[in-house]
Amino acid sequence: MENLSALDPRGPVAEMQFDLIMLSTYVMIFVMVVVFSIYIYVLLRFRERPGDTHIPEQVHGNRALEFIWTTIPILLLLILAIPNVMDTFTLADTSAPTEGEGVEEEEEDVLNVEVHAHQFWWEFIYPDHDINAGQEMYIPTDTRVNVELHASDVIHSFWVPALAGKMDNVPGIENEMWFEAPDEGVYFGKCTEICGASHWLMDFKVIAVDEGTFSVWAENMAEPDPEIVEGEGEVAAQGREVFEGNCINCHAVGDEGGAQGPNMTNYGEREVVAGFLDYTEENLYDWIRDPDALKPDNEMPGFDESAISDDEMDALIEYIGQQRVLD
Amino acid sequence: MSNSSTSKKSVLWDWLTTVDHKKIGIMYFFGGLFFFTIAGLEAMLMRIQLMFPEMSFLHEQTYNEVLTMHGTTMLFLAAMPLFFAFMNFVVPLQIGARDVAFPFINSLGFWLFLFGGLLLNLSWFTGGAPDAGWTAYAPLSTTSAGHGLDYYIMGLQVSGAGTLMSGINFLVTIVNMRAPGMSMMRMPLFTWTTFVTSMLILFAFPALTVGLLLLMMDRIFGGAFFDVAMGGNVVIYQHLFWIFGHPEVYILILPAFGIFSEVISTFAKKRLFGYSAMVFATMIIGFLGFMVWAHHMFTVGMGPIANAIFAVATMAIAVPTGIKIFNWLLTLWGGRIRFTVANLFALAFIPSFVMGGVTGVQLAMSAADYQFHDTYFVVAHFHYVIIGGSVFGIFSATFYWWPKMFGYRLSESLGRWFFWLFLIGFHLTFFVQHFLGLIGMPRRVASYLDGQGLNEMNFISSMGAFMMAFAFILLVINVFVSRKNTDDVQDPWDGRTLEWATTSPVQEYNFAQTPLVRELDAFWHEKQFGDGRMKAAEPLDDIHMPNGSILPIIITTGLTVASFGVIYSTWSIIILGLLINFGAMFVRSIKEDHGYHIPVSEIKREQGEGK
């Protein structure tokens, strides 16, 4: 799939890392060519031939050779070590954008996002915009994003291969990283630290949109249209009631509701349910009925028909589908 | 003092009580092979699950248990014991010793390994195996439900104690028990790597002991080491684990380096090129093994200075490793290379390991590692070094030393089939995994979604795994069908080192007279410049031998019972276990047992038969 590959970098950080990967690959291919050539020559030239009984000369060693194959690798490693050290410092520098290397923004152009990882979903808090978003991280293009990583239960790791290498979400410790997306698009992200049974399903998306769209998104996320929040139309209004009766303790729409589960303000715009299932009414239905069957060990309880009848479920799904902020 | 007349006891009792390093070596071999098979089956389960996207062959929870047990079993219970098998069997012979320094502790070490391993695997039947990966990072490991992680902690604690004892035993054996003339710089390279490996064990395992102890404190006694709410810090566990864990991977590779050095020089019919450089490189690798652990933690947030330092230190390891590779190539250069199965594995090791080594250098680059870390790229890398290095080393040693250990030669033709299938299967399985990692497949995932471009390579990888499994079956068959190849087993490869100067099977006292060592490759030297037999360093005399003992098993049983008590937090069982354990230790310490002597007459008779 597009935008999931570290080999197809879509931003300056991933590019920097891709360049390092390629540099090291070239150096390493050179090493392999040298070793393999000697190897193949030796095996062909010095194999035992039928009837050969000579005793080879018992050579002890050769100091000059030892010196050569100690020195040359050191030089090759220096070629890799120097850019690596420089990049390591560049990547760790989340203080403020530096001049050069395509990064020219002013400090106020930086977008700060706190990433909170949970078993098994992602929460994105935009402290400067008063936004709490679940599973999808909207960012404006061409803006440096400074990310602060947190974890609420076990260790997770935040990885968006096409934009930036990963950094761990460690409980009790605050990590930082940054990246930038010059192009609009959806960039796929995954958790890369084993975090329990549904580790493999802990996917998320970074969605880069143009500056204008982002400000619409940000405004509506912070203060969604009250009509939508209450549910437009009779069915949705009934859905809102179901939502208030069952969901709101953990899930918020706008600023109303708990934060144990992902924020649902823009749920209707999601492409997937639960981070990985195609957004269809059937999938949403299955998910609410029995989340554990789809994503083992996750925190969301199931709601059987005694809790939410099929009719109520239709209303709820209709209501959820209405929760959109971009149109 | 007991009598020398070895009254024939039952075979089973003999093996249960033996303190003979050769028998212990053989038990390590089969113990290791048993766990190797189990861990291999676990690998197959994983590859079946990953053959197609979104498979539900295994439940996610089961998958996590399988992956944890695969890693843990392979490293602690398969690879290390298999090396211990050869170390135990071969090292005393290579240095011309009658036995190891501590035969009793040697036996204790084996039983601790075995019981620890069985204890760990028992978790499958008691409600679920550990599921937090072989690294068992807190807090996933401290909060994991059920008792799986408790089994992990206690199983590794028990077998780790055995490993530490074995390490000390090898160290003292090599320092104190070398035959006259066997200076440190005349020791065969396998003995050298055993020595350095044992040093790594001595200094690495205590860190694991503490790491596991802290996990135990948190899980069982409510400690707060890794409980963030109580002020704990989860990174501490990662440091402790990797301060052990990185030397551990060198514990797994150095003995293989030793084996390849022996095999390559034997089958090239040449002295090892740059012997002293090889010894020096081994020591440097051992030293650097302790300096680089944090490269497993680049993404944990230590900061750029720490990352940069550990990155550069890690890269430095490529230098001594390169020295070794080139010295092996130059050993082959000008030689007369025979392609026996043992040597095929040694030769296949060179390119395979170089490929694992270069990805190691790539991983060492911290900035790029942010992309590699915890993806299938890493999985590919460490399988290239552990299979391409350690496992090839084990197979090479199996074919090389089999005649000495078991008195018959494994079939070369069947062995060749095994080799080629295994080699091709191995590269098929793991080469594609480099790319899987780079295009977005994290490691330790129970499955992957369709439509992300991961399907084809995962399928190829699984096919390769089937080939390896099939190849392994050929090895097992080989063990059974080759049993008639009992001719030419004393020195079938025109060996260079002292173990080939003994009879096959080796007498319980190894050497009737301690040999006098005059050169590196002592036996080769006598074959080239002497009469083909080792000179004796002492007159023929009675030989002192240690008595066997059942106590190691009793001590181990006690510890295992106590471990159960800990797992289920039951004080009565803990106390019962400790009583058995300390009781047996007490008996051991108050019972004077000075072994027995084999009289000259009997030795002469056996030597006569041996001719």
Added chain:
Amino acid sequence: MSHVDPSAPLEGKPSKATERKLKNEARTQIVSFVFMIFITSTAFLTVASDVIPTHFAIPFILMLAGVQVVMQLYYFMHMNAKGNGWINVMLWSGMFVAALTVAALTVIIGETKF
């Protein structure tokens, strides 16, 4: 053929030279002991008396501990005796690894970035 019986009591006296050496040793041990008591008390007083500023006290008492350990190892445990080369290698290697561990666990556990 006769073999040495390890359970037989050892008899007789050590040689004059050994006896002299042991006597000297006993004296050295007592002196070391007194010195160690002195060091420990100094460290104790450094902290207990509160007169010495902290930034000086910490390295000072750590140094005293170091001195005392070396005395234990070399005077009480005879690590410097002849033929103890490997023992020195192993013990100092152990201390080296222990020092690395302590440094890692106090410095790079993520709370402060370096």
Added chain:
Amino acid sequence: MADQHAAANQPLPANPEKATLEGRNKYLGFWFFLGGETVLFGSLFGAYLGLRGSTEGAPGPDELFHLDLVFIMTMILLTSSLTSVFAVINLKRGHFKKLLVWMWATVALGAAFLSFEIYEFYEYYHQGLGFTVSAFASSFYTLVGTHGAHVAFGVAWITTLLIRYRKSGITLSNAPKFYTAVLYWHFIDVVWVFIFTVVYLLGVGG
């Protein structure tokens, strides 16, 4: 074999603990083991130092520690190191009775140390420092407790030796046992020196 009993008593070698290969192996192996123990304690020290600030509202070092008590404990352990040194000197002299006396003195001092430590833990517990109350508490008890367990094991070990060999005289087989037990005892003392300094003195003064 009958002739072995006839082979009567052996003359005293200069270093009876290293007079046989078995003895030399034991001596060397035990030292190597101590090298490993160094890492074990290093790791525990590291964990303690990493967590010692995390008292989380529960009592911390400066509120808890009675330096004078700990100072007495230190003196006891130091003295026991000296008594064990005298034991070794008498081992080499061939003075079996004195060896026993000094070893018993060592055991007694060790037991005294242990009782102080138990009292100390008891005190802290009643001042609100349970094992589970904070990361500091867990790491403190684990470090100091592991040392205490070593002392307890040493006391038990030496006592066993003393009872087992109460009448045997010094032999080639028990000399290395006494010697290694004394090495172990010194090592315990070495570790305590660090605990005294790093945990207690720095806890109060640092």
